[in-house]
Amino acid sequence: GQNIDQPTEMTATEGAIVQINCTYQTSGFNGLFWYQQHAGEAPTFLSYNVLDGLEEKGRFSSFLSRSKGYSYLLLKELQMKDSASYLCAVSGSARQLTFGSGTQLTVLP
């Protein structure tokens, strides 16, 4: 089976940097994903890591360590619109995504 853990809530200030951690235990691994989900909307794809290391895409970066079963999503220069739920998901041997419960990020002015 698969188990994914991430913090339930985080709060940060506009303009700051925030790191959202995700740990996972999985049978089979075909990549780790981060999705952003605003309230009442569908999730939108942010990043994908399948090899160890850091993937940078604008203000967002994602890191993976397969040996540690660990990933983080780094958000820089936070904006109010970044307030959302951030979902960590792992693709297993059958390629379906198993999602964590999500981290609700609140950005304060």
Added chain:
Amino acid sequence: GAGVSQSPSNKVTEKGKDVELRCDPISGHTALYWYRQRLGQGLEFLIYFQGNSAPDKSGLPSDRFSAERTGESVSTLTIQRTQQEDSAVYLCASSQDRYSYEQYFGPGTRLTVT
């Protein structure tokens, strides 16, 4: 539009009734996924299709749930004899094929069972 569409957007039904939810994937996408999201929780995988076959039905919560897909197009998720615990947002996603890593999500169907 070019995105994944789902209908209806909202459905309120009485306990015990059957409901049918529809998903239209992005044209040309061969892989299609159904997820359920209960209030305040993460997404729960239900089933996926590659073409019109469903190699993985492990996520369906009970035999009241079934899904089908015609060709590489529309899919329907049917819930029979609905229960209150079925209340959730049902999300559909599609990807180019089962090896493509990016899944594109539809807006979801909010199901409320009274």
